Each structure stands twice: as structure tokens, then as C-alpha cells.
Amino acid sequence: MTPPLVAVAHGSRDPRSAATIHALMDVVRDRRPDLDVRTAFLDLSAPRLGDVLDAVHGDGHREAVVVPLLLGRAYHARVDVPAAVAEASTPWFRVHVADVLGPDPRLDAAAWRRLAEVGVSPEDPDLGVILAGAGSSHAPANQLVSDVAARWQERTAWAGAVAAFAAAADPDVPAAVAALRRRGARRIAVASWFLAPGLLPDRVIGHAHDHADEPLIAAPMADDPGVADLVLDRYAQTLTAATDPVEYSRAL
Structure with a gap:
């Protein structure tokens, strides 16, 4: 069974933020209609990452790949995401954590395209x-x-x-x-x-x-196709990594 891709964004009280993240993930789904793609948030928006991982496990999956929708390796990537994944861990469900999105030329290009649009x-x-x-x-x-x-x-x-x-x-x-x-x-x-x-x-x-x-x-990068491709690449790189995947287990 192919592990689901669980994209996790920071979250915001502004409803435009969650709507934009969902739009980005719709582009990801369009590019990989065969893949189970789910959206989660660390804070301030629902569903929370722990709840989504519970649902993935409840659906019978034994592993998942979390892709942080973060542009750099700051506090959220270094602390919040690992803590959220590790909070409910057991040996029966492995969660691989992908790298953050940046740096990557596709982010540069997405921001450049938004600037050209204005x-x-x-x-x-x-x-x-x-x-x-x-x-x-x-x-x-x-x-x-x-x-x-x-x-x-x-x-x-x-x-x-x-x-x-x-x-x-x-x-x-x-x-x-x-x-x-x-x-x-x-x-x-x-x-x-x-x-x-x-x-x-x-x-x-x-x-x-x-x-x-x-x-x-200029508008945020949002649902730029290059960003969607980057999310899928982070997922694929994590699945195929030969050494040192970041793994946690969650309770039944």
C-alpha cells in the first residue's frame, strides 16, 4: 500500500490561509491522482497533524510521509513538526518526515512568476x-x-x-x-x-x-504548479531515501 502524503502547514486564524493551502494540495492531487494526499496544520487551523495521522492509521496504513509546507528550516521545522509527529508514537505506524521546501529553485521561480503577474x-x-x-x-x-x-x-x-x-x-x-x-x-x-x-x-x-x-x-506563491511539483518531489525523495529516514511510531 502506497504511503499517503500528509502535507502540514503552520496554520492561521485567517481563513484565506487554509483555503490557499487546500488549493495547493488540489494541484498536488491533480498531478498525482493515484496518491492519497491529505492536508494538516500545526496550529490555529484544522485538522491538526495528529488527528490526520490518526485517520491515516485508522484507514489501515502502516506508514505515511509528512511533508512540511515550510520554506526554510526555522523553529517550526526543527521543533514543532518533529514534536507533533512524536507526540503519539508506537511501533505499528511509521511516519517519515520529509525535508522542508526550501531552498529550491522552484520556490524562486514561483515568487518570480507572482511578481511578473503584477x-x-x-x-x-x-x-x-x-x-x-x-x-x-x-x-x-x-x-x-x-x-x-x-x-x-x-x-x-x-x-x-x-x-x-x-x-x-x-x-x-x-x-x-x-x-x-x-x-x-x-x-x-x-x-x-x-x-x-x-x-x-x-x-x-x-x-x-x-x-x-x-x-x-505580488501574491503569495500559493498554488503555483512548481510548488506542487516540489511537494511531490519531497515526498518521493523521502520514500526512496536509502539511509537515515526520520521515523516515529504512533499508538494504535
């Missing part, structure tokens, strides 16, 4: 672009976003491309706008290093409107 041209020398992410106390997670912005800077004629963060890291969006203006940017666009809308993306958007005139705002 009319951003790579040949615009008057434009400054902010790649906005959630922010983390885990510096490598923030560096992933800065690395993407740096690659964009190299391949465009923009006045500048910089990362900014909604919380827990610098620079924030107002500081990023000021930095881009010092580089000569006359207009500002904001690209989204988020999968779904919610509190932090809304904070980014609010700051952008407060500190820039009519900024171009």
Missing part, C-alpha cells in the same frame, strides 16, 4: 524590489530569502532587490524601502516569500503602502 519587468532601472518573508530568529532561514533577492539583483536592471522581514529579523519593510530609495529606486514592488495570505503578509502589505507610493504587491 506587471514587474526585469528591465526597469527605476524599480526597487523587496522580497518579503516572515522572518526568523534562525539566521540561516533569513539568509535563504536574502540569497534569492541577491540572485534577482544580478539578473535584472532594477535599482535594487533586497530582502525584508515581517517579524523577528531585520530589515523590516520601511528600512528596505529607504535602502532602495538610496539606490535610486523611484518605484517599489513587493514580492512574496510566503505560501499563503495571513497576518504577516498583511503586515508587509500595510508597511509597503505606508512607506511607498502605490507599490506593486
Whole structure:
């Protein structure tokens, strides 16, 4: 029996967030109609990961693959996901935990496509672009976003491309706008290093409107086909891994 794919997102009180994650998983199902694909959340949204894993086991499966819908290896990936999986463990049900989604070129491409959808041209020398992410106390997670912005800077004629963060890291969006203006940017666009809308993306958007005139705002990566393919690749890589799968067992 093929193990189900259980995608787990952080969760949000904003109903748009869960709806967007479900839309992404619908794209995953369209690409693999033979695969049992389920959606779970760590917090603030239902169903919770533990409940979904209980249901998978109750349906007769002896193993599952959890794919974290997280863009970097910050606190949620390093602590929350393993804790949620391990919370109800027994020897009769193995849960393999896939790697997070980032870094991966398909995420870069998805964020770039969303930016292009709002009319951003790579040949615009008057434009400054902010790649906005959630922010983390885990510096490598923030560096992933800065690395993407740096690659964009190299391949465009923009006045500048910089990362900014909604919380827990610098620079924030107002500081990023000021930095881009010092580089000569006359207009500002904001690209989204988020999968779904919610509190932090809304904070980014609010700051952008407060500190820039009519900024171009790209949508989250959401149900981009490249992101769906990445989710399936993380699942496949975990199943075929020859060594050191992360396994837990759950109670009957």
C-alpha cells in the first residue's frame, strides 16, 4: 500500500490561509491522482497533524510521509513538526518526515512568476524590489530569502532587490524601502516569500503602502504548479531515501 502524503502547514486564524493551502494540495492531487494526499496544520487551523495521522492509521496504513509546507528550516521545522509527529508514537505506524521546501529553485521561480503577474519587468532601472518573508530568529532561514533577492539583483536592471522581514529579523519593510530609495529606486514592488495570505503578509502589505507610493504587491506563491511539483518531489525523495529516514511510531 502506497504511503499517503500528509502535507502540514503552520496554520492561521485567517481563513484565506487554509483555503490557499487546500488549493495547493488540489494541484498536488491533480498531478498525482493515484496518491492519497491529505492536508494538516500545526496550529490555529484544522485538522491538526495528529488527528490526520490518526485517520491515516485508522484507514489501515502502516506508514505515511509528512511533508512540511515550510520554506526554510526555522523553529517550526526543527521543533514543532518533529514534536507533533512524536507526540503519539508506537511501533505499528511509521511516519517519515520529509525535508522542508526550501531552498529550491522552484520556490524562486514561483515568487518570480507572482511578481511578473503584477506587471514587474526585469528591465526597469527605476524599480526597487523587496522580497518579503516572515522572518526568523534562525539566521540561516533569513539568509535563504536574502540569497534569492541577491540572485534577482544580478539578473535584472532594477535599482535594487533586497530582502525584508515581517517579524523577528531585520530589515523590516520601511528600512528596505529607504535602502532602495538610496539606490535610486523611484518605484517599489513587493514580492512574496510566503505560501499563503495571513497576518504577516498583511503586515508587509500595510508597511509597503505606508512607506511607498502605490507599490506593486505580488501574491503569495500559493498554488503555483512548481510548488506542487516540489511537494511531490519531497515526498518521493523521502520514500526512496536509502539511509537515515526520520521515523516515529504512533499508538494504535
